Amino acid sequence: MKELPASARAVVIGGGIIGCSTAYHLAKLGWTDTVLLERKKLTSGTTFHAAGLVGQLRTSANITQLLGYSVQLYKRLEAETGLGTGWKMNGGLRLACNEERWTEVKRQATTARSFGLEMELLTPKEAQDLWPLMTIDDVVGAAFLPTDGQANPSDITLALARGATMAGASIFEDTEVGDIEIDNGRIRAVVTARGRIECERVVVCAGQWTREFAARFGVDVPLVPMEHQYLITEPFGVPSDLPTLRDPDRLTYYKEEVGGLVMGGYEPNPAPWAVNGIPEGFHYGLLNPDLERFEQIMELALGRVPALETAGVKQLLNGPESFTPDGNFILGEAPGLRNFFIGAGFNAFGIASGGGAGMALAEWVANGEPPFDLWPVDIRRFGRPHFDADWIRRRTIEAYGKHYTMAWPSEEHASARPFRTSPLYARLKAQGACFGEKLGWERPNWFADLAAGETPQDVYTYGRPNWFSAVAREHRAVREAAAIFDQTSFAKFSLKGRDAERALSWIAANNVARRPGSVIYTQMLNDRGGIECDLTAARIAEDEYYIVTGTGFATHDFDWIARNIPAGLDATLKDVTDKWSVLVLMGPNSRSILQRLAEDDVSNKGFPFGTVRTIVVAGRTVRAMRITYVGELGWELHLCVDDAAAVYDALMEAGRDEGLANAGYRALETCRLEKGYRAWGSDIGPDHTPVEAGLAWAVKTGQATDFLGRAAIERQLAEGVRKRLVCFAPDEPGTVLLGRETIYRNSDKAGWLTSGGFGHTVGRAIGFGYVRHRDGVDSDYVLSGTYELDVAGRRVPCTPHLAPLYDPTGSRVRS
Structure with a gap:
């Protein structure tokens, strides 16, 4: 029996299609000392009994691209390796x-x-x-x-294995991994009964065994056989x-x-x-x-x-297959453990994904980042509920049962709820809240008018949904009076230490070196200038920042910040989400309502936009941040969890005669679309730069301070960009935009919508999407074209806008 090598650049654990594809692509990248270890025989886990259908279309452009790569690979693999694959492009x-x-x-x-x-x-x-x-x-x-097509799962896996060894990788069957040596958070070796292999990178592609194996090293992989x-x-x-x-x-x-x-x-x-x-x-x-x-x-x-x-x-x-709570597979470097990579949980489309997933995982290992934005399958999309075995099982059972059911717009999961709730959950439910769920948190999506007989329950459709009029009420309250949002689920971090400013100045694209009391909206960029995080940082003290980001990005953003703090700096990142509730008070009447309860001056002079103050509201201490995601005067009120109910009750009473209303996340979405605020994960992400997204104003290129991604941004500012985020308003009033509609400029395909919805103040559908052209895109190019959107097969004329549709003051934010 062939002896194991003493060392390897990377060790892949698992000899199914994902492991073999990863080893194949690592070897093709020049990592010829890659070793793949399979505890039994190649394909003997679950690959051998897969059905073998290869479809490509997904709701994400990049995941579709990844599956399309699988097709291109499978077309050439037999000629390359001499082994049959059973590949047929029969549609x-x-x-x-x-x-x-x-x-x-x-x-x-x-x-x-x-x-x-x-x-x-x-x-x-x-x-x-x-x-x-x-x-x-x-x-x-x-x-x-x-x-589309089909393949023989075992044959295509063995062909990938042959291709891997032809390119220099080594494959060992009947070699079970017993342990991984980790020293001070660094991988040192993989240990088997046949010997020890020194390495710094491990890629776990062990199918249904991945969750149990990874858990031994503190890594959570939420999948269920x-x-x-x-x-x-x-x-x-x-x-x-x-x-x-x-x-x-x-x-x-x-x-x-x-x-x-x-x-x-x-x-x-x-x-x-x-x-x-x-x-x-x-x-x-x-x-x-x-x-x-x-x-x-x-x-x-x-x-x-x-x-x-x-x-x-x-x-x-009847064979076991690995499924996940959201129906998407799991790729990427584990948060909290450097150089420990996962490729698992393929929800019965592992053959379709295998070629592309192996390619992406190999590039992630070799280059330290994926080849493009893979957020829908990124392991960092998970969080606290995904450590709970019962929660994972119940949610995954639901996801499996929905595999072929209608994929409704805005559809929520029903299982394993409630899991995490804010202190206001019971109050808001009694007032007609229809809750959604994000990363285990119950969050009000909209409020039914119980007195009028409305039922707080979603009825899904591809037309205008049953919550349309309720969201319109809440939207009008934001624009004309005031509304209160419970956003306790926000992820919140403390960055503290003597070098906190130096650390955050390197990671953040905007200028965070401001005096205590400042709130800074900023992106965090990768080396290509792509937007990895989109958040706010409040400077609480000379040595501390309070960072707030979206609920679903808690694991991702914490991991990004933590791994990019320069070595040797005194700066410690801590998750403080559970210590703070957040009440967001927004609307033209928000100041007068807040002033009735605040012992401090909340006038524009006393409390300017972009500042944070510790104030007393209804007798409770509150960290108040003047900032907005709806385009109106307002505050985020961060306060002790135990004080949330009392402050909420006091605000509702104080605002009774000023039109204060409860509002949910769907009204928040309609307001942000009108104001042109970007959403990470749809409008912006690692494949989009601030220059392309119209956010260059939030990048400190005019200062001498270096920051991650600066060179890429300066290059784009000098040379121009090939895509630009544009707002589109369809000319037909009844149009329903959901995102992913094709953009046509002068009858040529120019891109697709990244998000879509309805603006109740402007009274029309709104979509955002990137207009693309290989020779460059600037404002003149955007505005000189004639545009249509393909909406379910119909071409709908539309008008492009580079400024927000709703901006009554002529400035970005009200004073």
């Missing part, structure tokens, strides 16, 4: 069997075009011509993506070039296999597996079929493919 069909699903499919086709895929919309008969085995009595329409069943028929004359078929209204999928069919689906009552741990030695393992649970899928399938009734059954396969 993929998706059916719609009701009008709402047809709207969803048409919007998916628009998204596909936005992301560079040509998805064709078909009539039922055209779909049947491509897939003659099906009945179409209930089909409204279909979409066909010609570049779920039973997934599919049927393989005997051959019955199925054409070899038959496209893959997804029939989401019947919860089923199909692919051709050796003249027969593979048919599986996603039942609404799925079963988690190995709740008490994966059995010792489990490999090449299948589970006993659950005929009763599969019967519901079979009945739905027979209604679509009657030939299944007489086709012989070769096998009903």
Whole structure:
């Protein structure tokens, strides 16, 4: 048996498709001393029993790009390695069997075009011509993506393994990792029964074993093994070039296999597996079929493919697959442990993702960052609830059951709630709050008028939803009177130490070297100038900053700041989220309401915009920050959790005759769209710079202080940019914008919307998106074009704007 090397540049743990793809791509990057360790045999975990459908379209442009890379890799892999892969680019069909699903499919086709895929919309008969085995009595329409396909999971994995060794990597089967040596937070070696390998980088691609293994080293990987069943028929004359078929209204999928069919689906009552741990030695393992649970899928399938009734059954396969709480896979460097990377939780589309995920993970390992923004799958999107095994299991069961259900705009999860609540939860619920959830926190999305008989419950649609008028009420309160938002879920950090200013000045793009009492809105950039964080920093003292960021970015932003504090500086970052509640008081009447309760002067002179003060409100000490995300006069009131209820009650009483109303996150969204405020994760992110996003005013290039990303920003300011964030207002008043609609400039495709919604003050839909052109984009270029948006297959004329649609004062912020 071949001996293990004494050292390696990187060790990949796990010999499924993700591990083999990662090793392949690391070796292709020149990391020829990469070692892959598999505890049993390659593919013997869960890869060998995957169904093998390869679809590409996702709601994220970059994840779609990643899956598209898989297709390009699989097309050339057999010629490169000499091993068959079973790859067939036979296309993929998706059916719609009701009008709402047809709207969803048409919007998916628009998204596909936005992301560079040509998805064709078909009539039922055209779909049947491509897939003659099906009945179409209930089909409204279909979409066909010609570049989708299918592959043999084991064959394609072995080809990747061959390609990895051809490029210089080493692969060792029957080699289980017993431990990882870590010294002062640094990985030193991987330890196996066959020997020890010194290394500084470990990539864990261990499938359903990843959560338990990573937890031994303090890394949380929220995934759950779920039973997934599919049927393989005997051959019955199925054409070899038959496209893959997804029939989401019947919860089923199909692919051709050796003249027969593979048919599986996603039942609404799925079963988690190995709740008490994966059995010792489990490999090449299948589970006993659950005929009763599969019967519901079979009945739905027979209604679509009657030939299944007489086709012989070769096998009903039941195998465990790793699923996650949000249905997206998990990639990236673990927060809190340098050079410990994860690639796991692929939700039954690991074959489709395998090529691209391995490429992205390899570049992340080699370069210290992913090749592009991968936030939807980044391990840092998780937080506190994802350490709770029961929470993860309940949420993942829901996510599995929704795999083929309608993907409604603004849809919320229902399981494992409530988990984290603010002190106002019961009060707000009694006043009609309809709650959403973010990172385990219950947050009011909107408020029903209980006296008028409204029910605080979301009714989802692709048209105007049932909360539209309620959000309009709250929006008007913000603009015309005052509203109070409970934003206790904000993530909050303390950066403290003698060198806090030096550390934050390096990490932050804006000037944070201001006197205590200042509040600074700033981005934090990567080396390419891309926006990694978008937050506020309040200078509390000479040696302390209080940093506030979005609920969902708690883990990501803490990790980014912590890992970029220059070595040797006295600056300690601490998460203080649970110590503070946040009441956000906004609107033209907010000052008079606050002044009734405050012992301090809150006039514009006494409390200017962009400042933080410790004041007394209703007898309680409050850290008040004058800042806005809605474009109106207002304050964020940060206060002790125990004082939140008393201050809230006092504010509501003081504002009773001034029109003060409760407001939720959906009103916050409509207000920020009108004011042109950017949202990280949609409008801005690591692939967008402040110059491209119209935020160059918040970058301190006019000062001598160096900061992370400065060179990239100065280069763009000197040379110009190839994309620019633009606001679009459709000319048709009833247009519903959701994001990802294709932008056409002078009839040429120019980009897509990053976010969309409705502005209740301006009375129209609003969308934001980047206009792109390889020769450069400036203001004249943007405003000289004639624009249309593709909305579910319809071209809607629209008007571009570089200034906010709502700006009554002619300035960015009211005084």
